[in-house]
Amino acid sequence: MLYDVLFLSALTASVCLCLYRIAIGPTPPDRSVAIDILGTVMVGFCVLSALKTGNDFFLDVALAWTLISFIGGLSLAKFLEGRQYHD
Amino acid sequence: MTEIISHIFIFIGVIFMILGCLGLVRLPDVYNRLQAATKSVTLGVCSMLLGVIILKGFSAMSGKAFLCIVFILITSPTSAHALARGAYKSKVRLCKNTVCDQYDFGRKEELPAEQNPDEESPVKND
Numbered sequence: 274m275l276y277d278v279l280f281l282s283a284l285t286a287s288v289c290l291c292l293y294r295i296a297i298g299p300t301p302p303d304r305s306v307a308i309d310i311l312g313t314v315m316v317g318f319c320v321l322s323a324l325k326t327g328n329d330f331f332l333d334v335a336l337a338w339t340l341i342s343f344i345g346g347l348s349l350a351k352f353l354e355g356r357q358y359h360d
Numbered sequence: 361m362t363e364i365i366s367h368i369f370i371f372i373g374v375i376f377m378i379l380g381c382l383g384l385v386r387l388p389d390v391y392n393r394l395q396a397a398t399k400s401v402t403l404g405v406c407s408m409l410l411g412v413i414i415l416k417g418f419s420a421m422s423g424k425a426f427l428c429i430v431f432i433l434i435t436s437p438t439s440a441h442a443l444a445r446g447a448y449k450s451k452v453r454l455c456k457n458t459v460c461d462q463y464d465f466g467r468k469e470e471l472p473a474e475q476n477p478d479e480e481s482p483v484k485n486d
Contacts (some may be wrong), residue, residue, distance in 0.1 A: 280371075283375075283377070283378050284377065284378075287380070291381055294384050294385055300390065302452050303393065306390065309439055309443060310384060310397045314377060314401060317404065317408055321408075329424060332421060332424040332428060333424065335424075336428050339435060343431075346443060349443065350446035351442075353443070353450045354445070354446045
């Protein structure tokens with residue numbers, strides 16, 4: 274039980290570091306990188322929730338979250354290159 | 361026994377994730393931040409999922425965890441590469457301590473014109 278509290282607080286600290294970088298990032302690529310990393314950290318949260326509740330459901334959420342974060346990262350990169358929607 | 365091993369794997373994963381996010385805050389440049397955070401956090405999540413596989417044995421949960429490892433190992437470097445390319449094309453400056461930039465942008469603008477190494481090259485004299 275102590276392990277769960279330790280792991281969840283460590284992941285919460287890393288989410289807070291990501292949110293700090295999103296808040297103060299000087300350029301738009303900084304914020305995009307921090308959003309991409311935040312999506313991967315949330316997969317770790319889903320894994321810990323699946324272990325704590327013993328439910329398969331959270332790993333399905335983690336799988337979907339991975340793919341949606343990938344699509345989001347690619348679209349942010351396309352926006353940063355200055356390309357339009359029809360490219 | 362398997363519980364202890366899986367908790368060790370999850371502990372290693374959490375340590376890597378928090379160090380990666382610390383690098384996201386501490387490092388000076390977009391590219392340094394991207395490199396530190398992407399590699400560390402990807403390794404951390406894969407280690408946590410490996411801990412789930414070791415804990416649950418051969419079941420549906422470990423199959424989903426294995427599929428999640430495969431998708432993360434495919435998608436995370438791809439999106440990091442695309443973000444680095446987008447950051448370079450949107451003309452983000454490199455940091456001051458950068459040694460080598462093979463695309464040669466950013467350092468060239470800071471140097472004066474007579475110190476520019478491209479204009480002293482023997483190819484241009486021919």
